[in-house]
Amino acid sequence: MFNWNRNHGKIMLLLIYKISYEGGGNNMSWQDTFKKWTSFAGLDEDLLNQLNERAKNEKDLEDSFYKDLEFGTGGMRGMLGPGTNRLNIYTIRKAVEGLANYISKHVDNSYDKGVVIAYDSRYMSQTFAVEAARVLGAHGIKAYVFESIRPTPLLSFAVRHLKTAAGIMITASHNPPEYNGFKIYNEDGGQVPLREAAAIIEEVNKIEDELNVSVKSQDEIEREGLLEWVGGENVDQAYLQQLKTIRKQDKDNTVKIVFTPLHGTSYDLIMRGLAQSGFENIYVVEEQANLDPEFSTVSSPNPEEHQAFEMAIKKGLEKDADILIGSDPDGDRLGVAVKNKEGSYQVLTGNQLGSLLLDYTLSQQAPSALENGQVIKTIVTTEMGRAIASHYGVNTMDTLTGFKFIGEKIKEFESNEKHFLFGYEESYGYLIGDFVRDKDAVQAALAACEAANYWKAQGKSLLEALDTLYEQHGYYLEGMESLTLKGKDGAEQIETIMADIRKQPFEQLGELDVIAVEDYHSSERILAKENKQEAIDLPKENVMKFLLENDAWVCFRPSGTEPKIKSYFGVKTKSATDSKLLLEKIQTEVEKRMNNIINA
Incomplete structure (x- = not known):
């Protein structure tokens, strides 16, 4: 039978194609692909209706068809x-x-x-x-x-x-x-x-x-x-049995916890994981425990962004909680907020939480377990982790950004004398037990609550424990700026920014000299003062990193999964004030340079 609504929509789309195509654009390939779809007899009804709705927006159609989604x-x-x-x-x-x-x-x-x-x-x-x-x-x-x-x-x-x-x-x-x-x-x-x-x-x-x-x-x-x-129960139970292997303490758990899964997948496993480890004082943000693909209670379901903790903070104040934990929708990232001396809650950065979890994990190991142990972090993750690991006599390995590279290193350890102790990245991804080969918010939630309980027993909050690490290793501070440039034009702008930085690399930032430039696309490290080149033993990737004096650094990386270019920053001084001032100065200079490139 002739379906008038369906075929009327197709006729309209084909007429739009004819006008657009014969109108004479320079790049016709997306129109060809568009025509292939609109001519396909078995096209999914919902997708056909969506194409019909978008037919008047040629720019949107072009962006939908001008290329294939990439890995x-x-x-x-x-x-x-x-x-x-x-x-x-x-x-x-x-x-x-x-x-x-x-x-x-x-x-x-x-x-x-x-x-x-x-x-x-x-x-x-x-x-x-x-x-x-x-x-x-x-x-x-x-x-x-x-x-x-x-x-x-x-x-x-x-x-x-x-x-x-x-x-x-x-x-x-x-x-x-x-x-x-x-x-x-x-x-x-x-x-x-x-x-x-x-x-x-x-x-x-x-x-x-x-x-x-x-x-x-x-x-x-x-x-x-x-x-x-x-x-799932068989798999779930097997996972929970393995989760027991990362526990470091069997002490009474007096810590009060507020948990939000941000409308995602981790509610069941995190609650069961905490319960089997003896945590009882857990308060759930019920409004964010329901499954909601719109993530309607937050502007972004991302524990990296502080707004995601607003409802958890309110709950924390009601319950006088010691720690707030929040996982992202697919349950691989974990954010944490901790009560400060003023009685309000401070959201930890991914680097701060990673440093606390790393220090706690290593401090609870027997000396024999640390031998040949390896900590793995990414090139845009705080250097404080290296200092902490070194304090315990443990080596730190760097990988490119992305937990796939950490998982790949863990696999390599199966054929040599090295063994995995801890892996993390600045974007709230952590792994303690290698029975999983990706970042794991369930493991991180258990470790964070256990660390909070450990320090509480010693009369300290996680923030005070963090201050102790700063006093011991130096005041490391990091930042990240993300510039979103959508569509075909945005992709071209990102390419322009990276090309300009390669052609005219920074020589100084924040009044600190650049001592080395690392181009991961060419796998080369150029030592500025010695005018010497070294090979970088990592896979090639479109990333540029500048190493500055006094352990400061800046790194530029286009996202592989989002229309963004990210700028990462790290500094180290003797005080919080000095680190904040230096970080702001470097970030301002980088932002000015990127704006000049885009507006040129």
Whole structure:
């Protein structure tokens, strides 16, 4: 039967294409892709309706079709909607098709091992999980799909526990509600490292038509045993048993805790993890415990941003809580706020919390456990961690930004005498037990509450414990500025900024001389005074870092998953006041330079 509404929408879109295409733009490729979609007979009804709604906005259409979504440091992430540059059932299918082709070639017994799939509370998450299973089913690869939402670290654990060939996590972490994402994990349970990612991307790029990827129906793969719904209790309980291994203290837990999962996935595991460790005084922000893909109680569901703690702070004041903990929607990042001497709550930075957790973790280890132990951090994470680890006689290793690189190092330790003790990054990601190979808010929540309880027993808050670390190691202070530049024009501006910084590198910042320039794209370190070059033994990435006098540094990095360029800063002086003044001075100079580049 002729569907008037559906076909009327298609006719309108094709007329718009004809006007736009024949009107004579310089770059016609996005129009060709747009026409392919609007001409596709089986196009999903919802996506067709969305295209019809957006038809009058040519710039939005161009941004939706001018390129394919790309894999970055955390996988594929983008705005929901129709188009090759949006996340939808077709771009998901294309990505899974590439993964299926990759594991069929490179993972032994991949058909028998299968792929485990988890998802968060965002729009379309469960739908995308089922679409992934349908593509895998067309290849004869079994999919294990969780019946309900699960946090990212549990997916990492499930890959190892179920011994699958790979894992898929449907999440956009802490991005706004209009986003979702797709993360791939290898059979070690870590995010795929660069070499594997490159091979998967190569397989994805071989797929010329995302609209015609073969799928089987859900009924068919269930009937053929190619889709198994995972109830989760078996996996959950196995994870909770492993969580017991990171406990450092069995003392009475008198600390009062306020917890918010920010409408995300971690509520159940964090509550059960704390309960099995003897924590009883836990107060939940109930308004943020319900699943809400709009994240309606916060402007951003990101524990890195202080506004996310507003309701937790209110609850903390009511209950006289010692510590407030908040996890992001997919449960891999944790933020913490602590009561100060004035009786209000101060949100710790990711670097501050990481330093406290690191010091606590190492201080509770037997000397023999520290031998050949390794701390792993990223190149944009505080240098205070290196000082703390050195104090305990432990080596610190640097990786590129992204927890995939930390997971990759942990895997390497299995074949040498080194062993993992602690891993973290400045963006609120922490790992203590290597039974997970990604950052883990559940582990971090347990460790943070245990550390707070430990220091409370000694008459100190976590803030006072942090002051002790500053007195011991120096006043380290860090900052980060994120510049969002959306769309095609924004991507070009980001490229311009990085090219300009490479062409005319800083020689001085904050009246401190640059002593070395590290270009991770060319894997070269240039020592300024010696005029000498050294090789950087890390994978290539579009990152520039400037090492300054007095242990200060600045780093520039385009995000791999968001339309942003990030500037990271680190300083060290003898006092909080001096560090704040120096940090502000350096940040101001960098901001002026970037504005000049954009406005040139």
